[in-house]
Amino acid sequence: MPRPTYNTWLKGSVGQSLDANRLVVAVPSAFVAAQLNSRMHGMACSAVHAVVGEETDVAFVVVAPGTAPSHAPHAEAHAPSARPASPQLNPRYTFEAFVEGSSNRLAFAAAQAVADAPGANYNPLVIHGAVGLGKTHLLHAVGHRLLSRGQAFRYVTSERLVNDYTAAVREGRRRIDEFNQSYRSLDALLVDDIQFLAGKQGTQETFFHIFNALHDNAKQVVVTSDQPPGALRLLDDRLRSRLEWGLVTDVSMPDPETRTAILQRIAERARVTVPPEVISALAHRGVICIRQLEGFLGRLIAAAEWAGVPLTLDSIGKELAAYAPMPEPLNAAEIITRAARAFGLPTEALTGKRRDRKAAQARQVAACLLAERLSLNPGEIGAILGKRDRATIAYSIRQGKQALTDDPGLQRIASEIPQD
Numbered sequence: 001m002p003r004p005t006y007n008t009w010l011k012g013s014v015g016q017s018l019d020a021n022r023l024v025v026a027v028p029s030a031f032v033a034a035q036l037n038s039r040m041h042g043m044a045c046s047a048v049h050a051v052v053g054e055e056t057d058v059a060f061v062v063v064a065p066g067t068a069p070s071h072a073p074h075a076e077a078h079a080p081s082a083r084p085a086s087p088q089l090n091p092r093y094t095f096e097a098f099v100e101g102s103s104n105r106l107a108f109a110a111a112q113a114v115a116d117a118p119g120a121n122y123n124p125l126v127i128h129g130a131v132g133l134g135k136t137h138l139l140h141a142v143g144h145r146l147l148s149r150g151q152a153f154r155y156v157t158s159e160r161l162v163n164d165y166t167a168a169v170r171e172g173r174r175r176i177d178e179f180n181q182s183y184r185s186l187d188a189l190l191v192d193d194i195q196f197l198a199g200k201q202g203t204q205e206t207f208f209h210i211f212n213a214l215h216d217n218a219k220q221v222v223v224t225s226d227q228p229p230g231a232l233r234l235l236d237d238r239l240r241s242r243l244e245w246g247l248v249t250d251v252s253m254p255d256p257e258t259r260t261a262i263l264q265r266i267a268e269r270a271r272v273t274v275p276p277e278v279i280s281a282l283a284h285r286g287v288i289c290i291r292q293l294e295g296f297l298g299r300l301i302a303a304a305e306w307a308g309v310p311l312t313l314d315s316i317g318k319e320l321a322a323y324a325p326m327p328e329p330l331n332a333a334e335i336i337t338r339a340a341r342a343f344g345l346p347t348e349a350l351t352g353k354r355r356d357r358k359a360a361q362a363r364q365v366a367a368c369l370l371a372e373r374l375s376l377n378p379g380e381i382g383a384i385l386g387k388r389d390r391a392t393i394a395y396s397i398r399q400g401k402q403a404l405t406d407d408p409g410l411q412r413i414a415s416e417i418p419q420d
Contacts, residue, residue, distance in 0.1 A: 001043075008305065009036055013060070022057045023048055029062065031270030034298060036060040061091055088155045089147070092269070093140035099265055101258030104134055104251040111138040111222070115145035118153075118188045118220035122247040124211070126194075128225045129251035132291030135224040138251075139190050142222055146188055153188040153220075158196040165203045180206070184213040188220035194243070195225045195232055199380060204236050211242050221246075231333045259283040259293065266294055272301050274311055281313060332370055332384050339366035351386040361403065365410060367393055368400025 001010075009032060016024040025044075027033050036044070037060050044058040095115075100108050107127045114125050127135050139155065146153040156164075168179040183189060189210070197204050214221055225232065228250070229243035254262065260283040267274040274297070282297060300319060304311045340347045343362040348354075350363045363385060370381045378393040385393065404410050 009040065016061070018052075018056075021055060022059060025058060025060050027060050027062060029269070029271050031272065031298065031301065033060040033062050035302060089140045089143045090136075093137045094144050095141045097265070097269075098134065098137055098141060099254075099258060099262045101254045101261070103254040103258060104138075107134075107138060107249045107251050110247055110249055111142050112145075114188075114220050114222060115142040118146065118151065119218035123215060123218070124221035124223060124243055124246040126223050126225060126229060126243050126246065126248045127251060128228050128248065130226065130253070133251045133253065134290065135251055136192055139192055139222060139224055142188070143190055151187040152185065153190060154183065154186055155190040155192070157192045158194055161191065161207065162197065162200050162203045165206055169202070180210065183210045186214065186219060188222065189214055191221075191223045193225065194223040194235075195227065197239075198232060198235055201236075204239055208236065208239050208242065211239070215242070215245075226331065227333050254290065256283045259290070262290055263293070263297055266297055267301075270298075270301060272311075274301070275313075277313055278311055278316065332374060332376070335369050335373065336366050336384070339369065351384070353386070361410075364396045364400035364403060365414065366400075367396040368404060369414065371397050 013025050013027045013036075016026045018024075025036075027036065041058060041060075044060075045056065048056045048058055095108075095112060098104075098108060107129075110122050110125055111127070114120075114122050127138055129135055143153060143155045165179060168175045191207075197207065211221055223243065228248055229235070229240045232240060235243075260279055263274070263279045263282055267279070278300075282293065300311060300316050303319070304315060307315075309315050336350055337347050339362055340350050343358055343365075345359060345362055349359045350366055367381050367385060370376045370384065371378075376384075378390040378397065381397070382388040382390055382393040388396075404414055
C-alpha cells in the first residue's frame with residue numbers, strides 16, 4: 001500500500017497473538033481500529049492468508065493508553081489491556097463508555113442491575129429497539145461486568161446459536177447433550193438479536209428448555225431484539241411468553257443533547273479535536289441510528305486527515321449538505337402497522353379474529369405486501385397474521401394483488417408504505 005496510507009493506519013500496530021485461525025493486532029486508538037476493521041479487514045486477511053497458508057481472521061484491537069504492546073507471540077496473557085477481555089466482546093462496549101440519556105435510561109439501569117446481581121431481578125431482561133441505538137453495547141457491557149466478577153456467561157448472537165445447534169445435531173446425541181449442558185451450566189446467557197430465531201423451530205425448542213433450566217436455577221438471561229417479544233410473531237408462543245416474564249425495555253433515538261454527548265465521546269476516543277460547532281451540526285442532523293452518525297463522523301475525520309485540513313463547518317460543508325441518513329430496513333411489524341393505519345384500524349384488527357370487510361381487505365393488502373417486499377412465504381405470513389393457515393394466506397395474497405391492481409385508492413395506500 002502507499003506509504004502515507006501505511007503511516008496513517010498501520011504504523012505502530014503490533015501483532016499480539018495468532019491462534020485458532022485468528023490474528024489479533026494491537027493499534028493505538030479506537031478510531032484506527034474501527035477504520036482498519038471496516039476498510040482494510042479483507043486486505044489484511046488476504047495478506048495473512050498468503051503468509052500462513054490458511055484462512056485466518058484478523059482482529060484489530062485497542063491498546064489502553066500508556067500500555068506498551070508486547071511482541072511476544074502469546075503476549076495477551078501478560079497484557080490483558082491490549083486485547084478484548086473475551087473474544088466475543090467488543091472492548092469498547094462497556095458501561096463506562098455508554099452515554100446515558102432519556103432514550104435509554106431504563107435499559108441502562110436495568111443492564112447494570114442484572115450485571116451486578118445476575119438472576120436476582122429483571123430475569124429475563126429484554127432490550128429492544130431499532131438498529132444502531134445501543135442494544136448490543138449494553139449486552140456487551142453486561143458481559144464485561146460479569147467477566148470482571150469471574151462469573152460464567154456466554155454472549156452469542158442468535159445466528160451463532162442456530163449454527164452451533166445445527167452442528168450439534170449433525171454430530172449426534174452426545175454432541176447435543178454437550179451443547180445443552182454447556183448452556184445450562186452458565187451463570188448468565190446473553191443472546192443478541194433474538195428475532196433471528198424466527199422460523200428456526202428446532203433451535204427455538206432447545207432455547208426454550210435452556211431458558212427454563214437457567215431461570216429455574218436463578219441464572220440470568222438477557223436478550224436483545226428489534227421489537228418487543230409480543231410483536232415477534234414467528235417465535236413460538238411459549239418462548240414469547242417466557243421473554244415477557246421479566247423486564248421488557250427499549251432504547252430509542254437519543255435527543256440532540258444526548259447525540260452531542262455521544263459524538264464528543266467518539267471524538268475523545270479517536271483522540272481527535274472536533275470543534276463544538278461541527279459536533280452540534282452533526283447532532284442536529286436527521287439520523288436513523290447512532291452507528292450511522294458515528295460512521296459519518298469517522299469519514300469526516302478521515303477525509304480531513306487525508307486532505308491535511310482542520311475540521312470546520314466550512315471544510316465539511318459539502319459533505320454535510322449531501323449527508324442523508326439511510327432509511328431503516330422495513331420489517332413485517334412495520335408493514336402490518338402501516339397497512340392497518342392506512343385503513344384506520346388498530347394493528348390487532350389484522351392479527352386478531354376480526355372478519356369484517358374492512359379488516360379482511362386490510363389483511364389481504366398486508367399479506368400481499370409481506371410476500372412481495374419481504375419475500376415471506378404463506379406459512380410465515382400466516383404465523384405473523386394471527387396463526388392463519390397457509391391456504392387462507394395464499395388466497396389473501398391473491399386477493400390483495402387483485403385489489404391493488406383494480407383499486408386506485410388501494411394503490412395509493414400501498415405507495416405510502418416504503419419499499420425498503
